[in-house]
Amino acid sequence: MRDAHVRLAHGNGGRLMRELIEDLFAPHLANPLLDVRNDATTLPPTSGELLVSTDGFTVQPLEFPGGNLGSLAVYGTVNDLAVSGARPLWLTLNAFIEEGCEYALLERIVAALGEAAREAGVAVVAGDTKVLPRGQGGGLYLATTGVGARAASQPLGLGRIRPGDVLLVSGPVGDHGTAVLLAREQFGLRGELASDCASVLPLAQAIWDMPGLRFMRDPTRGGLATVAHEIARATGATVRLEGANVPVRAPVAAVCEMLGYDPLYLACEGRVVAVVDAAQAPAALAAWRALTQGREAALVGRIERGAPWVVVQTPFGGERLLEELEDDPLPRIC
Amino acid sequence: MRDAHVRLAHGNGGRLMRELIEDLFAPHLANPLLDVRNDATTLPPTSGELLVSTDGFTVQPLEFPGGNLGSLAVYGTVNDLAVSGARPLWLTLNAFIEEGCEYALLERIVAALGEAAREAGVAVVAGDTKVLPRGQGGGLYLATTGVGARAASQPLGLGRIRPGDVLLVSGPVGDHGTAVLLAREQFGLRGELASDCASVLPLAQAIWDMPGLRFMRDPTRGGLATVAHEIARATGATVRLEGANVPVRAPVAAVCEMLGYDPLYLACEGRVVAVVDAAQAPAALAAWRALTQGREAALVGRIERGAPWVVVQTPFGGERLLEELEDDPLPRIC
Structure with missing residues (x-):
């Protein structure tokens, strides 16, 4: 049976962390490139220059009318690529989860993240989770890095x-x-x-x-x-x-x-x-x-x-x- | 004159954030690809498949014999690429800085990060900083995403x-x-x-x-x-x-x-x-x-x-x- 809240032991590299990743993150982020057992993911070949962008997300409260931390973490990075003239393709995800974070809240945020990624046409190809001791985390912080392929026909800047x-x-x-x-x-x-x-x-x-x-x-x-x-x-x-x-x-x-x-x-x-x-x-x-x-x-x-x-x-x-x-x-x- | 400690206003997108990035991060991470004014960075063309990996870093204390959070944030991600058979090329960096973090400590960590990156042969090509309210940050958290090119002649797994x-x-x-x-x-x-x-x-x-x-x-x-x-x-x-x-x-x-x-x-x-x-x-x-x-x-x-x-x-x-x-x-x- 699942815990109702995330514990420090969910961050230790052992059984609970594996289950957190396999049961909560992987189903919402599933795509052919994501294999949570791998240290690194091979990207498919693309034509055109690649662009990369990264952003951290710390919004408070974690849920707000029109979105939550998860959708924000997709759009924030996807949008940096889009305004740079690139079609976003892949994202990596880092989650810093505070001990005591409600499992159901975390799942709503990861679900929104997965949905936003599908809508924006990007695949989450790699990720990492860390658990922060209670009182050192503000609930949840996310960071995403996006890779896209230049699609604009002219240089912008x-x-x-x-x-x-x-x-x-x-x-x-x-x-x-x-x-x-x-x-x-x-x-x-x-x-x-x-x-x-x-x-x-x-x-x-x-x-x-x-x-x-x-x-x-x-x-x-x-x-x-x-x-x-x-x-x-x-x-x-x-x-x-x-x-x-x-x-x-x-x-x-x-x-x-x-x-x-x-x-x-x-x-x-x-x-x-x-x-x-x-x-x-x-x-x-x-x-x-x-x-x-x-x-x-x-x-x-x-x-x-x-x-x-x-x-x-x-x-x-x-x-x-x-x-x-x-x-x-x-x-x-x- | 610099503040001795990071303030919330260093995270707001305005003058102090710009100065934090230009004065502290940019000099230690300088390389021809990094332009802190850009939303996204164009990667040079490479031959061979690209691999991507990501990791978050929360070590406590932030400095320890043999390294600090900055060097760890480079090696952690670079090593995931290396054991996957890839030569690490580029890194992105996310910094979650707690309000009150000592400026000098932050600079030592970023300096070590820059030095580790040079030693490992990777360039930090994009980054983002966020400031967390006092009591919600544990000092400093980092996340890095690495991109490398497959160099091993055989598939591993x-x-x-x-x-x-x-x-x-x-x-x-x-x-x-x-x-x-x-x-x-x-x-x-x-x-x-x-x-x-x-x-x-x-x-x-x-x-x-x-x-x-x-x-x-x-x-x-x-x-x-x-x-x-x-x-x-x-x-x-x-x-x-x-x-x-x-x-x-x-x-x-x-x-x-x-x-x-x-x-x-x-x-x-x-x-x-x-x-x-x-x-x-x-x-x-x-x-x-x-x-x-x-x-x-x-x-x-x-x-x-x-x-x-x-x-x-x-x-x-x-x-x-x-x-x-x-x-x-x-x-x-x-």
């Missing part, structure tokens, strides 16, 4: 951005950050808000062969503001955001207003920021808006010659400097 | 083992487990014992083209006993260990005797267990003994037709059944 280019976002910002915040703080507003946690591969694919596409990024930790700062720093140019054009859902705006957060700094987990040649912006927006995920896509700013600052244009013609994020508004958001 | 084959070990067992135990428990015996933490690539390479090599594994968590159980379970045969032939350093034996541990269950981090055709054992042992790391290599057991048990032959002609590891003798050993 911060170095390709030029003054005159414009900044697009594929949908409303701040949904993930606010949904996690409310799930944590128990405001009783859960029904209104869900994380945008999803694979952005369809959004990335819709524009990655489009001439004039310079760069894509998914605005996770630090939000749209942090992506804008990365662009300003890399290009030495000014990023001017048109505040009124940045899509923000009404409940996100309301929560931010109440609690004093700026949605520009809040994490998204299913959005893409793209920099494109201004002449191509209408075509890129049209491509995104043709997708359910991109219906609310908007042109939110432009790159201008000037100092490497991020400036927000306010609705009444004023402007304010958007600082680089300093204090953490929301620890353990992803 | 549990499925190739046959009755009559013999079991070799490349050196004394239990050094890592005992060294970490003593570093933790403060027995004042540190000078005597150091972890065997090292790349086993030279040991694996020395025999991976040898005809009659069936299988290799590095006996980490759960030690030699756990590898023997994996073999028994996979083959359905008896693994008979000759207790007197298993090399154990005198101070390891003394500590185990005092504290009631069996060195057969203790982790090694720089040893290889190999199963070879009995006729090839002398050649394999000679190849290992020609290396400094393999001077104490020994034939420690054989695979026999019979029930899938692990039996230890005692010096006076008796035998005992070696159980599969149940309770955790030493949590957070790797």
